[in-house]
Amino acid sequence: MIDVVNLCKDYTLKRKEPGLKGAFKGLVNPGIEKIHAVADLSFHIDAGEIVGFIGPNGAGKSTTIKMMSGILTPSSGSVLINGADITKHRKEVVRNIGVVFGQRTQLNWDLRLGESFELLKHIYQIDQKDYDRTIDELDSILGIKEIINQPVRQMSLGQRVKGDLVASMLHSPKVLFLDEPTIGLDVSSKYALRKFIKEINKLRQTTVILTTHDLGDIQELCERLIIINHGVMMEDGNLSEIVDRIAPYKTLVVEFYDEKAPEANFCEMIEHSGNIAKYKFMKKDTTAADIIADLSKRQTIKDVSIEEAGIDDIIKIAYGH
């Protein structure tokens, strides 16, 4: 569905020095700096996938999304959507994609929400029957009809994002790009949005690419993760595989009846204070049950719990902090 081949984007920035002196200097002789926002990115995404595109601020996620959706022209490399190069055939290819930016809107600030939809209906030349059906279908997921006559400028952020989601799906795109869609939303709006993404993926086989900083989004939605940093691909793969590879261990926390904590096979005691001891073990070597069985032969156990490396740990490690 999507092929990204050796994608690069360079920016030239005017280097601005601080202070009044710097401002004058910048006016006369700006130093020019070349920044590689995205460097040699290649990957393939199949139809019907939900891919989480993650990385720290300034990693080049948004730049990549903008190139994939035809908004920015790559410095080199290409993006193929359904086999067609989006830079060369922007007007045709964008019919297959929908884009939602959490931080900006494609709705018309001065018009009622419905008027923005009508405008899109004409721009994408959607016929009335398809349009009505799509609106009904999206209404059943998001409840959009109750705000359809409201001017966009009077909407709350949550309502506006809902409006933007519907706007991006009106022409039934095969690919949906979501750039930080949950930014600033409250819990119930986030929940509605995640439900929406899951539903359209299931019902319409829409391929979804989303960038987010919300770990809940990733856990709930993404089977596959692409992690980039400084414009370079760090990881690309199945979420659980990445977790297994980056953090192939678990920690078993055991509480004994007294302060003596025994060693056990295939694991390492990493902490011991009072009655509580922590054992770190590799998932491939053993299981928590075996360690508990082993320990209980040597000491009486009062309580156990297992700590797993969370997604935030994975991301911290993958970002290279």
Next chain:
Amino acid sequence: MKKYLYIIKTQIIKRLTYAFDVYGNILVQTIIMITSAFFWKALYKDGGTAGGVDVDSMLVYIIMSSVLSVLLITNVEKRIEQSVQKGTVATDMMKPVSLFGIYFAEDIGTIIALILQNILPILLIGSLLIKVPKMADLRDLPIFVLSVLLSFFINWFLAALFGMMAFSAVNIDALIQVKKHLIRLVSGSIIPLWFFPDPIANVLKFLPFPYIYQLPLSIYIGRGTRAEIFTGMEIQLAWAVVLFLVFLFAQKQITRKVMVQGG
């Protein structure tokens, strides 16, 4: 094509919601009309003609110049500047329409809304306070309309080319003002070029500017021979074509340069 018509319609709806904004321009145009009316009446106080035009024709000229100025309102420069500054150019680029097609349709929509909101009031005020701006010879109406159409295109392509600078310069506020007033000066919209010193007028004759205001207004007040007017319209057509070609070329280049600020 249908989609652009709908953009025009949406733009009309949008403009009609900003009623207040519109009264400002009526006031500005009224002030300009009345000031220039006093100015020309004082200059012509001994009667007679100047530059082959008498005082009555000159008064018609200034009223119609105000009317024409509404038809020649362009928003494209400001539109590009704002969408580059705020990064909303992204949402225009992701739709299956041409970027400048959107801008053109929006400007057309604005002008249609302004015919009601601006042109009619200005005509009415001009007629009541100064003079009813009757056309010198109604048989010239077709060539007048054609000439206004060409001047509209010259003006719009100039504005679009100018606005393209915003894609790399980001802030062109001051330049927009400079351009606006420069065009008013050298297009004969306030003072016709036949009052300019000959060397300057002769140079300006070969530039596109006098063909934005002065040529259609001259046709309206019946100044100049048939031959002069047709030569003028040939140059006008040539400029419209040249600017269109430059515009087409530049528009292809510029979309590659699109920057999206923030986020």
